[in-house]
Amino acid sequence: MKTLIGNRGCMIVRRILISGLLACLFLTALMVPVAGAQEKIKITLASMKTFGIDTMPLLIRRFEKLHPNVEVEFVEMPSPNYSTEIHQYLVTTLAGETGDIDVFTIDCIWFPEFGEAGWLLNMDPYIAAQEKANYFKGAIETVSYKGYQVGMPWYLDAGMLYYRKDLLDKYGFKPPKTWDELVHQAQVILKGEKNPNLHGFIWQGRQAEVLVCDLVEFLGSDGAVLDDKGNVVINNEQGLRAAQLMYDLIYKYKITPESVNTYDEEPSRQVFTSGNAIFLRNWSYVWNIAQDPKESKVVGKVGIAPIPAFKGSKSASCLGGYQFGVNKYSEHPKEAAELAKFLSNPESQLYFAQKISFAPTRPAVYDNAKLAKQNPFLVSLKDVFVYATPRPIHPRYPEISLVLQSEFSKLLTNKQTPKQAVDAAAEKIKALLKK
Amino acid sequence: MTYIGKLGKLQVSEKNLGYFLVIPALAVVAVMAFWPTLAAFWMSLHDISLIFRTNRFIGLENFRTMAGDPGFRNALHNTVYFTAVSVALEALLGLVMALVMNGAFRGRGAVRASVLVPWAIPTVVTSTMWKWIFNTDYGLLNFLLKRFHIVSTYLNWLGDGKLAMGCAIMADVWKTTPFIALILLAGLQTISHDLYEAAMIDGANWWQRFTRIMLPLLLPIGLVAVLLRTLDAFRVFALIFVLTGGGPADATEVLSTYTYKVLFSTSNFGYGSALAVSMFISVAIISLVFLNFIRLGSRSS
Numbered sequence: 001m002k003t004l005i006g007n008r009g010c011m012i013v014r015r016i017l018i019s020g021l022l023a024c025l026f027l028t029a030l031m032v033p034v035a036g037a038q039e040k041i042k043i044t045l046a047s048m049k050t051f052g053i054d055t056m057p058l059l060i061r062r063f064e065k066l067h068p069n070v071e072v073e074f075v076e077m078p079s080p081n082y083s084t085e086i087h088q089y090l091v092t093t094l095a096g097e098t099g100d101i102d103v104f105t106i107d108c109i110w111f112p113e114f115g116e117a118g119w120l121l122n123m124d125p126y127i128a129a130q131e132k133a134n135y136f137k138g139a140i141e142t143v144s145y146k147g148y149q150v151g152m153p154w155y156l157d158a159g160m161l162y163y164r165k166d167l168l169d170k171y172g173f174k175p176p177k178t179w180d181e182l183v184h185q186a187q188v189i190l191k192g193e194k195n196p197n198l199h200g201f202i203w204q205g206r207q208a209e210v211l212v213c214d215l216v217e218f219l220g221s222d223g224a225v226l227d228d229k230g231n232v233v234i235n236n237e238q239g240l241r242a243a244q245l246m247y248d249l250i251y252k253y254k255i256t257p258e259s260v261n262t263y264d265e266e267p268s269r270q271v272f273t274s275g276n277a278i279f280l281r282n283w284s285y286v287w288n289i290a291q292d293p294k295e296s297k298v299v300g301k302v303g304i305a306p307i308p309a310f311k312g313s314k315s316a317s318c319l320g321g322y323q324f325g326v327n328k329y330s331e332h333p334k335e336a337a338e339l340a341k342f343l344s345n346p347e348s349q350l351y352f353a354q355k356i357s358f359a360p361t362r363p364a365v366y367d368n369a370k371l372a373k374q375n376p377f378l379v380s381l382k383d384v385f386v387y388a389t390p391r392p393i394h395p396r397y398p399e400i401s402l403v404l405q406s407e408f409s410k411l412l413t414n415k416q417t418p419k420q421a422v423d424a425a426a427e428k429i430k431a432l433l434k435k
Numbered sequence: 436m437t438y439i440g441k442l443g444k445l446q447v448s449e450k451n452l453g454y455f456l457v458i459p460a461l462a463v464v465a466v467m468a469f470w471p472t473l474a475a476f477w478m479s480l481h482d483i484s485l486i487f488r489t490n491r492f493i494g495l496e497n498f499r500t501m502a503g504d505p506g507f508r509n510a511l512h513n514t515v516y517f518t519a520v521s522v523a524l525e526a527l528l529g530l531v532m533a534l535v536m537n538g539a540f541r542g543r544g545a546v547r548a549s550v551l552v553p554w555a556i557p558t559v560v561t562s563t564m565w566k567w568i569f570n571t572d573y574g575l576l577n578f579l580l581k582r583f584h585i586v587s588t589y590l591n592w593l594g595d596g597k598l599a600m601g602c603a604i605m606a607d608v609w610k611t612t613p614f615i616a617l618i619l620l621a622g623l624q625t626i627s628h629d630l631y632e633a634a635m636i637d638g639a640n641w642w643q644r645f646t647r648i649m650l651p652l653l654l655p656i657g658l659v660a661v662l663l664r665t666l667d668a669f670r671v672f673a674l675i676f677v678l679t680g681g682g683p684a685d686a687t688e689v690l691s692t693y694t695y696k697v698l699f700s701t702s703n704f705g706y707g708s709a710l711a712v713s714m715f716i717s718v719a720i721i722s723l724v725f726l727n728f729i730r731l732g733s734r735s736s
Binding site: 274398 | 684
């Protein structure tokens with residue numbers, strides 16, 4: 001520049017630039033009060049990162065178009081496999097009891113905890129009475145605390161039974177409805193296949209949260225850790241029955257390898273997709289991987305079914321997934337509730353289902369013809385979700401979970417009997433709840 | 436006192452200048468280390484729960500709870516066991532490695548560099564790697580053991596309480612022995628060759644040279660290495676967290692993983708802080724004991 005226009009020219013250019021900049025600053029300074037005069041309400045949405053494409057920004061723009069007086073600021077939290085970090089962020093932000101974030105995505109197991117802490121806005125005044133009937137029952141139970149609805153359902157995940165269609169067909173079996181059938185089928189197939197690498201039934205026994213999810217499913221629809229009144233009932237007949245089954249699968253029926261106590265989701269998935277298991281209990285994400293020839297040796301040979309049940313009991317599937325919550329200290333509760341409702345409405349749910357295969361919490365969305373064509377697997381999950389059962393609902397859930405993980409891990413490593421496991425768990429949880 | 440300059444009207448001595456120059460560093464340490472530590476001490480005397488909105492002073496109640504907490508006792512026991520066994524193995528193997536590397540042979544530089552590799556890899560990465568090596572169905576270890584007919588059925592390495600702790604120790608030894616070996620190697624190289632030659636002339640054999648000259652002279656620096664490793668092993672977190680998460684059946688739960696669970700899973704900040712403080716005190720005691728040894732060791736030599 002110097003050689004072209006000389007030193008003086010350079011200075012002029014600089015002056016123009018600087019005065020231009022100052023003018024810009026001045027104008028922006030003028031703009032601020034103008035924007036304020038229009039009284040645009042600003043609300044903040046903290047959402048976990050979804051895998052694949054970013055779905056939130058588009059929905060936010062759509063919401064802003066419908067509500068021209070509202071501006072949504074978007075804070076992206078980590079993806080759900082960093083749920084501990086999300087939990088920490090939400091706890092520390094909400095504990096400040098300010099309106100720093102208005103709407104946030106929350107793991108379904110944190111509702112009682114956040115509800116007890118008084119961080120969640122009661123949504124009941126903002127939703128029509130008949131609206132609840134449009135969701136799965138389990139989904140509404142999940143976002144409720146002490147009789148109030150304190151969140152809006154987003155998407156569901158649930159435990160389900162993956163099975164080897166080819167092997168079951170070969171031996172003339174139908175997908176098992178009861179645990180007895182599953183044990184029988186696995187034993188017959190294992191005997192017939194004579195493959196030393198083949199396991200009967202793989203689930204997750206690692207001392208981690210997922211062990212509690214599996215436990216909820218073994219407890220079935222008529223067993224529980226806590227009853228409706230919050231009493232500890234894990235050591236009743238149904239609890240003992242579940243513990244006995246978990247133990248027997250490994251040590252009596254020998255269809256589950258002892259190494260199940262090291263498996264969380266991914267290692268157990270790997271056994272199944274390498275073709276080394278007849279049955280697998282896991283979440284919905286396994287389906288896409290099982291159909292991918294790069295990852296899976298069982299493409300086209302896999303079926304899904306609801307988790308089996310005890311005779312005379314109904315199937316229970318552990319409920320997972322993220323939901324929406326609204327900060328009780330939000331400065332604009334009405335608009336925040338509006339945003340949460342918008343993100344949970346049928347159009348938004350269909351959008352999430354089509355774009356990133358998030359399973360809707362509204363049964364009606366599954367009936368969409370387009371979705372059925374595009375993602376038949378998702379639609380077939382509807383049956384599974386009907387039986388979705390939440391984990392123990394209690395503000396001390398994280399502590400209860402740690403006790404269950406420890407005591408049932410001792411059961412699976414044969415350090416204590418089923419009776420000792422449920423008794424020890426009951427005793428420790430009772431002591432916890434007395435605090 | 437030597438005056439080296441003037442700061443305004445102030446005469447600045449070298450000593451005062453030194454103090455002046457470390458102020459920024461001290462300030463950073465105070466804010467980053469002392470303040471949180473004091474805060475943790477303060478919180479350990481309270482019953483703090485974000486969820487139940489409690490925050491009250493309860494004195495030493497948390498420490499009384501700790502004494503009767505089987506979870507804490509189990510974690511303490513595991514931590515001490517892990518630390519003792521892994522540091523002992525690391526010191527022994529480290530010494531052997533240092534002796535080998537101290538010898539003159541071709542490619543010594545390459546060997547020294549490659550030995551450092553395990554230590555240079557981030558712990559989370561090595562832990563994930565070992566998690567797969569120990570995997571029951573697809574792990575390298577079981578594959579090799581079966582291949583060479585050492586075992587007939589796969590061992591459930593991380594799923595058996597007794598084996599899991601051994602696995603954690605093995606992974607730790609693999610990762611940190613090089614650290615001790617390097618420090619000991621540096622120590623070996625400071626020992627003058629004249630001493631060995633004089634001893635040889637006096638008729639000392641290999642074993643006598645090793646036990647009478649090398650080991651005593653290596654002792655002070657060896658103690659420093661062992662001290663550093665002990666403190667590290669006592670605070671082990673990432674390795675256990677990734678490898679077993681404290682399981683199975685609490686068999687590998689150590690103090691730091693237990694503290695983490697109490698603090699962050701249950702938002703029980705008072706009791707969690709008390710656990711953290713107990714670790715702080717344990718580590719301080721270990722350091723004091725070792726520093727005494729080191730002082731004695733250096734005085735005697």
